[in-house]
Amino acid sequence: MKDVAIIFRREFRAYFYSPIAYVFTVIFVVLNSGLYMFHFFFFGNADMRAFFSSLPLTLGLIFIPAISMRLWSEEHKLGTVELLLTLPMRTEHIVLGKFLASFLFYLVALAGTLAIPILLIILGKPDFGPIIGGYFGAILLGAFFLSVGIFISGFFSDQIVSLIITSLSCGFLALIGWQYVPMVIDGWISGLGEFLYQYVGVTRHFNDIERGVIDFKSIIYFLSFTALFLYLNAKSLERRKY
């Protein structure tokens, strides 16, 4: 685990070498909070449903791909992948270190939105169950999308290509978790839409947790898919040797 910590420290610091990290955090907080505030002032409800319901799409389409795109693509471009993969470290540990760094960076950005529940406590009496559940879901959702992003960035040396492919993949995972999209797919191939909705779609599982219902199936869904993509990332990097 010492190797994981070494890679983690370098990667996490790397986010702050350029102004992109700061810009990203500000945009993430302002955009998500801004979208929510519009809803908040319009309906006047002391809950965060509007904030969390848009999270699978905003995270999947924009924010997570922006965090994950550099993880391997930059290493490929600079040639430092050759350095990393010839260090006396297991590839799995390098992948885990990179993932944890990007995950912590995401958590820092997510923590910036805690201003919303603080505001709700000041202005009203919010139900804490869905808010805590929502943040818990957002943590699991971020981990899952980041694992998809790091896996995809392992294949490309161009960060923009990584960003676009990750965005499309996470967008797809988010959309098939919405009831309407699987219904359309079912219209083409009977049963496929329902299967994707039940077992692959992110939004359905995220909504369960976000409602404050701690369903172990959904937790296992997020954790197992996160682990799977990290494993695939390590294996795909090892495969490149051959």
Add this chain to the structure above:
Amino acid sequence: MIELDKVCKNYGLTKALIDVSFKIEKGQIVGFVGPNGAGKTTAMKIITTYTAPTSGTAKVGDYDVLENPLKVRELIGYLPETVPLYYDMLVSEYLEFIGEARHLNGAFQKRYDWVVQAAGLEPVLHRKIGVLSKGFKQRTCLAQALIHDPDVLILDEPTSGLDPLQIIGIRKLVKELAHEKTIILSTHILPEVATISDRILVINDGRIVADGSFDDLRKQVTKRSSVYIAVKSTKKDFESALKSVPDLEDVEYDENRKRGEVGAHLFFKSSADPISRMNDLMSEQNWNLLEFHPEKLSLEDSFIRLTQSTGSNEEQAKETTSAEGGAE
């Protein structure tokens, strides 16, 4: 210390290495020489475990590169051709990161001080790598390869793009390290390996085409005696006159002679005495002699001959195979 046995490496349909075998003893400095795309870098990538061989085995120390890659990596310091550096880091931060990743722990400070001094990095320690000159970037990368005091040092084109003074500096450093380490360095600059290496492996088209000390190689390529002759004659007459010369194997015409003059490099069998053979011919032909002297191949000529001869051999082999295929 390093042993490759019948190593092949294919990238799709391209054969990057074909049946490469060699053994490098501890403490040897070996130069990999060959044109671009010959397979030098692929061989190095296999030794450093970055790439796996398609077939054959590669060992560093007692460890197989596929079975014990982590042990192999501990033994090796590697300077890849791409000079892998994180441009946003300071030189000191980069070396600290490598020191941690190489598990130096308590030994770090001592090694860090040594490597900074040896690579001459003091003036740039607290500068961002991205703003360094190419020479300092190369030296920073060399420092990361040396920081853990590896038994084996693999340097892929270590002086590429450096100015002459920097090249001398790197050569000096490699020579200083030579007593204690096994070093492989690749280059297509021949004088570089000639001055540093104990042994040269010439690689061309994925095969080892020559292996030995620099003098061995020179003997190998100059085993045919050669002379240069320039006379006043026409090319046609000159050619027909040469037909009667025994032991003459090859003729290369000098295209830079004036009209009415013919110049050529003549290659004889090693057992032949080219001077007496040509003296006989000149007295027969009564040529007006312009130039005549024995030739010693230069370093570059040796290199070109080694790589070209294997290339033409392969082409011949391919032609033979296709001719045989056609006959079937």
